[in-house]
Amino acid sequence: MRISTSQFYDQNIQTMDNQQSQLGTYYQQLSSGTALTTPADNPLGAAQAVQLTMVSATYTQYQTNQNTALSSLQLEDKTLSSVTSTMQAITSEIVRAGDGTLNDSDRASIAQALQGYRNQLLNLANTSDGAGNYLFSGFQATTQPFTTNPAGGVNYQGDNGIREAQVADTRQIATNDSGSSVFLKVPATGTSPVAASSVTNTGTGKIGAPSITNPAIATNGDNYTITFGGTPAAPTYTVTDNTVVPATTTAATAFNASTPIALGSGMQVAITGAPAPGDTFSVTPATAPQNSSVFSTLDSIISALQQPASNNPTATATLENALTTGMSRFQNSLTNVTVVQASVGGREQELQALQTTTQTNVTQTQSDLSSLTGVDMVSAITKFEQTQSALQAAQQTFVKIQGMSLFQYIGN
Template sequence: MRISTSQYFGMNVQTMDDQQSTLAQLYQQLSSGVSLATPSDNPVGAAQAVQLSMQGATLSQYASNQNTALAALQAEDGSLSSISSVLTSISTQLVRAGDGSLNNGDRGAIATQLQGLRNQLMGLANGTDGSGNYLYAGYQASTAPFAVNASGAVQYLGDNGVQNVQVTGTRNIAISDTGRQVFLSISPAGSAAVTAGNAANTGTGTIGNVAVSNPADPTNQHKYTINFTSSTTYTITDVTSATTTGPQPFTTGQAITLGGGGESVTIKGAPNAGDSFSVTPAAQSNTDVFANLDSVIAALQAPVAGTAGQANLTNALGTAMTQLQNTLNNVTTIQTSVGGREQEIEALQAVTQTNSLQTTSNLADLTQTDLTSVISKYTMTQFSLQAAQQGFSMIQKLSLFNYIGN
């Protein structure tokens, strides 16, 4: 096949143009550091780059959410630690108030201290995070969750909404607990039944804490009243099932079996006819920590007269101690849950950071210039172009007339 001179020249010029274009493209990659400037450079790579960019943006948002969630949980964790400290101080004062050598003035002073601790607890219940949002208000984050109403009682103004944050593609995590959960509820696990004496009792009977011998007994969840028909006999009424047993002989300090025998209680002293005591499952008892504090403060402020008055005060303190312990157990349970969520987020942060670094690396490999490779290609293309130009220049000079004169 014969190639005309014009074809030959055209082919060489086209080859050199292609090499010039390649050099320009390689130079652009070297100067900008970007190997994938437009989709036409690498359509498949461009699609992968878009996907990686979207994945990187999603991971960045999850990382931001994780930081927000962790900060919120750390704020609540610190608040719960302070709440536990106040509750422990209240418990100490209640134990001190049980000292039989104290007079009415001493107990009044303790009541004043308890009032201060109650106010301190109220302040923590209305605590805020670094952004000024109330920690325990639920969705009503801009409104103080607790307030004192016209009768002097503490009222919850928040709602039951628990704020959640999406920290991964498949995980939403709660970043708050409501005031109702913390201050007006108890944990089913670890809470004790509440014993109480009727404030109108005239005898010297005092009821102790419930002893549980069979935690699986379903009748442990029943409410009972122990009614003295005389100073030596009593009946037991299962309020839940509306049944009454007895009368039974009473011996001070002897265990009184309740329900199916899964729990028992002791009463010491000398109850009078008409005196009564109650045993209420923790979940059915008054779980409002502020109302319980108000009740025991009122009991300490009231003058104690005679042995019957001292017995009633002892019963009131015993009831308050059990209720407070149930509240403290609830706060500890919630704080444990908060700590677990903090650990989960910290673990997710590590995974998210690793995935983000890998995504960034993959995107860089796809779009950033590999200097070693591009410089090598640039040098080889430059040499090829120079060789083509020199060869074409020499061939241009060849002519039949150069041989005629010889």
């Protein structure tokens, strides 16, 4: 087969063009460190690289969410630790207030100390992060959750919203707890019913904390009223179960201060002293609204301690009943804060485990992406030099060959 001079030139020029193009590709790979400079270099590899890049970006976002969520939970955990310490100090003051040797002035001093602790709790309940978002306001992050009303009580301005962060493909985690769930409510499990006396009582009857007689049937949801009748010399009482509809009342029973009163649901409560006819006492669930707000509980204790009681048996009984009721309510609130803090700690541990897993996934994804798109520098340099040498040889050969002609030999 004869090859014309033009074909010979075209083939050699095309070969050198291809080598020059390949040399440029190798040069770009060496300078960028990327094997896939264009999708055309490796269409399948390019598609896989796009997918891995998207996965890597997703993991990076999860890492950001995890760090933000963990920071928020750590701040809440620290705040709840301060709340717990303050509440433990309050508990000590309430116990001290029950010392029968104290006088009105001593109790007034304790009331003043409790007022200071109450203010500390209110400040902690209004804790915010560095960005001005309140920890315990629910979805109303920029609204101060707790404010003081004109009557001196506390109003909750937040909501029950729980902010969540997407921290993994199938996992969202709560990054806050509402102020209502922390400071205004208590769970039925792990808390105790609350015994209380009526503020209108005129006798010296004192109610103790309810106790369990039959755990199999005892609940924390029953609501009882104990009403005294008869005469001062022969008092009687009835027990009304307000939980059922209609309410049921037992027959009048002779009162004996040394015998606890059975409540009919696996519980009993002791009443000592001398209740007057018409006096009433109650045993209500820990979850009842009047029992669950830590601020209203403190307000009632402070108010009771500010009332004169020295040398007044009725006032002394009223004070002791208020302290018993307040202590039960306050211990239930402390239990609730402990439960919430345990939940926060659990979420922190989960996030820390997720951070480790996500970092492992990020490292593996980046390694896969690097293997797919990265350049083997030794191999690339070798190919670059080989192609460069081949191109130089082709150029030199082409220069020599294009000068060859039969007429040159004839002339010689």
